[in-house]
Amino acid sequence: MSNQWDYYNMVGFAPEVNPPDDLERLSISDTDTALFLDFDGTLVDIAPTPDAIRVDDCLKSLLTELSRHHDGAVSIVSGRNLREIEHYLGECAPTISGGHGAELRYGGEHVEGVKCDADRLDHIKKAVKEFAILDPRVIAEDKSFGIVLHFRQHPELECKVREFLTILVGEDDAFELQSAKMAVEIKPKGISKADAIGRIMAFKEFAGRNIVFAGDDVTDESAFSWVNQQGGVTVRIGEGPTCARYRTQSPSTFKAWLLGQVEAGRS
Ligand SMILES: [Mg+2]
Structure with a gap:
């Protein structure tokens, strides 16, 4: 068994066989779906250093459109600091979980985060x-x-x-x-993207909707597992073993799929 599989078992989940690159077969309803989107490696390409990423206006207008179509039920769920996501996305993302769930912004306002020593x-x-x-x-x-x-x-x-x-x-x-x-x-200890998604699902824009969560990293796997248990849809961006149900190649292909969902909702 490889070290990677040993690691996955150690942290409490065993990835299923690699799902095919089949995201284009999935369509979601904007009226009953809540979108939870990781940031680095999911919406923007990974860069050599964390501050070297490129965020273009297309991403901002895509997030604005998604938020409008889903009646506000769209959240960024990132390991980055909340303020960094705010810096990159501004008002395009009213709901953000930062620091792997340690920080939260809802409706444009900061909500009290985790307490630590x-x-x-x-x-x-x-x-x-x-x-x-x-x-x-x-x-x-x-x-x-x-x-x-x-x-x-x-x-x-x-x-x-x-x-x-x-x-x-x-x-x-x-x-x-x-x-x-x-x-x-x-x-x-104890904070997680899964907890963050659960917390956000209590807000009125999100409550009662089906969860769609997309991420690219080992740090997203425990949230994939939790979302699967809730009957939600999970999407892995890029390669590697995963328990996500769907996969797409890159942030570019994922954003093209999101744009396709927005356009389908218009017709
Ligand atoms: Mg990521």
């Missing part, structure tokens, strides 16, 4: 930033409720990064590691 988090952040200064091949991304070490430029550093963060977090009751694409993150 600020002193302990500061200590962790300082140690991680020092690590990145001592080895500039990795990039530290400071987040509101955690911190990430990216090794995209140097994948050979994964073991070193993981070992350091594992020792740093140790047996901490309040924080845990989360793996992502070419990165490992420290985040508060």
